[in-house]
Structures are given as C-alpha cells and as structure tokens.
Amino acid sequence: MYKIVKKETLNSVVELMEIHAPFVARKCEPGQFIILRVDEDGERVPLTIADYDREKETVTIIYQILGYSTTLLSQKKEGEYLADFVGPLGVPASLEKRENKVIGVAGGVGAAPLYPQLRKLAENGTKVDVIIGGKSKEYVLWADKFREFCENVYIATDDGSEGTKGFVTTVLQDLLDKGEVYDECIAIGPLIMMKNVVNVTKPADLHTMVSLNPIMIDGTGMCGGCRVTIGGETKFACVDGPDFDGFLVDFDECMKRQGMFKEEEHECKMMALG
Ligand code: FES
Known part of the structure; x- marks a missing residue:
C-alpha cells in the first residue's frame, strides 16, 4: 500500500498527489512513468512522473479528473493509501547538455512531466525556455516553478487572461520567426497540441520530442x-x-x-x- 502524503488542488480539474513510494523514488528519472491502481479492483492508470524526492522517498503525480479512475483517485484523501504504484516504467528522456538552448512546450497537465525534464537539462548546464499554455490563467500550471531555472517563461491562454492570447504554437512560431535558436523542442500536452507543435518545428528543422x-x-x-x-x-x-x-x-x-x-x-x- 502506498500512502498519499500530500494532496493539493491545482485548479478545478487538476490535482497533485505526493505518494510515499520508496523504490520508485530511488530509481526514477525524468521522462519515466508509473502505473497506479486506486484499489484492488481498480483499472490501471499510467501517469508520467512530475517530480520526486529521493530523501523523502516520495513521487509527485499530477492528474486531470477526466474519467472513472481519476474521479476515484480524486476521492482519496491525504493520509489514505493507493493499492498499487508500479514503476519506474519506460525509457528515461535523454537530457545531456546541449550546445544552445532547449525550448519546452507544455499544454495543460503536460507541464507536470515537462518540469523534471527541463530542470534536469538546466542542472546539466543547458539554457532552457518554456511556453506554458492553458484555456485561461487558472489552467496554466507551475509557471513559478519553471521560473526558478528557465531563462524565459512564456505563457499563452485561449482567452488572453494571462500572457499571449492564443495557442502555444502562436508563441513558438513567433520566437522562431524572430530568429531564436534552439537545439531541441520538447512538447508535452494533448495530442492535437503536440501535432500542431510539430507542424511549426518541422519546417524549421527543429528536432522535437513528444511524450x-x-x-x-x-x-x-x-x-x-x-x-x-x-x-x-x-x-x-x-x-x-x-x-x-x-x-x-x-x-x-x-x-x-x-x-x-x-x-x-x-x-x-x-x-x-x-
Ligand atoms: Fe501493454 Fe504497453 S501497456 S504493451
């Protein structure tokens, strides 16, 4: 059983949980994910790791309350337990130092898995910028946490309540048009967003990883x-x-x-x- 040591509401549909999972916390790397089950009969929910603390032996996950299992998960309270928390799964992202800059692009909860990847790049000496998108200000996640290590944090909201009114791709296209030079783009968010990012980066021949x-x-x-x-x-x-x-x-x-x-x-x- 895996204890929920912290639970936080990030906006009306997104929550954060810190789970005590010593094995996963010791081994995980940015880009990897876990599969959890809320209870014994629950379905398996894959979630990319948003953060980890090797000393506290905790792993942070962020989820959007979308369907049956995430609704059940959201009914769990701090101090309660999850039946299963398996990982780390998948291949860690390759995050060695790059010559120039890397730009991260996050849509909605995509900011969560993007965060440890960009932080590790910054720790390895790569300069990083990020574009975070959301429907409105309320849905822009973790801008302050990104500001701790990103050179520039750009924000795009559909309704213009924060940053540029428009999509993350509007900002990305603008940066490329202005001549910003990036070695790589890492885009994490809804499929349609990642597809549209690729539509911008491909003509510019900017290598792009998606999750x-x-x-x-x-x-x-x-x-x-x-x-x-x-x-x-x-x-x-x-x-x-x-x-x-x-x-x-x-x-x-x-x-x-x-x-x-x-x-x-x-x-x-x-x-x-x-
Ligand atoms: Fe079964 Fe990947 S989840 S093959």
Whole structure:
C-alpha cells in the first residue's frame, strides 16, 4: 500500500498527489512513468512522473479528473493509501547538455512531466525556455516553478487572461520567426497540441520530442494496448517510450485510438460519481 502524503488542488480539474513510494523514488528519472491502481479492483492508470524526492522517498503525480479512475483517485484523501504504484516504467528522456538552448512546450497537465525534464537539462548546464499554455490563467500550471531555472517563461491562454492570447504554437512560431535558436523542442500536452507543435518545428528543422500517453494496460510490452506507429513501425509507448521523435509519430492514428473509449469512459465516470 502506498500512502498519499500530500494532496493539493491545482485548479478545478487538476490535482497533485505526493505518494510515499520508496523504490520508485530511488530509481526514477525524468521522462519515466508509473502505473497506479486506486484499489484492488481498480483499472490501471499510467501517469508520467512530475517530480520526486529521493530523501523523502516520495513521487509527485499530477492528474486531470477526466474519467472513472481519476474521479476515484480524486476521492482519496491525504493520509489514505493507493493499492498499487508500479514503476519506474519506460525509457528515461535523454537530457545531456546541449550546445544552445532547449525550448519546452507544455499544454495543460503536460507541464507536470515537462518540469523534471527541463530542470534536469538546466542542472546539466543547458539554457532552457518554456511556453506554458492553458484555456485561461487558472489552467496554466507551475509557471513559478519553471521560473526558478528557465531563462524565459512564456505563457499563452485561449482567452488572453494571462500572457499571449492564443495557442502555444502562436508563441513558438513567433520566437522562431524572430530568429531564436534552439537545439531541441520538447512538447508535452494533448495530442492535437503536440501535432500542431510539430507542424511549426518541422519546417524549421527543429528536432522535437513528444511524450505519448496512450491507453495502457500492463505497462510491460505484453498486451499491445499502447501501440503507436513511429516512422511506419509499431512501437509500444510503455517500453519504447513514452518519449518519441515528434517528426515520426502518426498523430492521427493515436487520436483515433484515444477516441475509441470516450463513451465508455463517460459512462464509468457517471457511475463513480454515483
Ligand atoms: Fe501493454 Fe504497453 S501497456 S504493451
């Protein structure tokens, strides 16, 4: 059993939990994920690690209350326990020092998995900028935490309540048009956002990594649930990813597969809410 040592509400649909998970906290690296189960009968929820503290032996996760399992998770309180917390899974992101700068692009809860990646790059001596996007000010996550090590923190909101009115891609295109030089872009957020980022970075030949979080079941490469097509080849996000070269990802196929279970998920969420 894994104790919830801290729970925090970040906005009306996003929450943070710090879980006491000594093994995961000792081994995990940015880019990796865990699979949790709220209770013995619960379905497996894959979540990319947002932070970790090796001394406190805790792992931080951030989730959006979207479907049945995240609704159940959100009903858990500080001091209570999760049945399972398995990891670290997946391949750590490659974050050695780069010559110039790296730009991170986060949409919504994508800021959580992006945070440890950019922090590690900064620790390794790479300059980093970040663009954080959200529907409105309330949905822009962790801007202050990014400010601790990023040279520039750009914000984009759909309604203009903070930063640039528009999408993260509006800001990214602007920076590239102004002649900013980056070695790499790391984009994490909704599939449609990552696809649109690639549409901006590809013509500029700016190498772009994206993080895929498809439906996962076993997390060990056995069930095939998380298969994605990368450069025409079938890969499993749980063992080959979750980070992939954005230029090679078949985003349309990913979006189709993600949409397959929307209706069932909605019905289950209604059940969880009683
Ligand atoms: Fe089963 Fe990846 S989750 S193969």
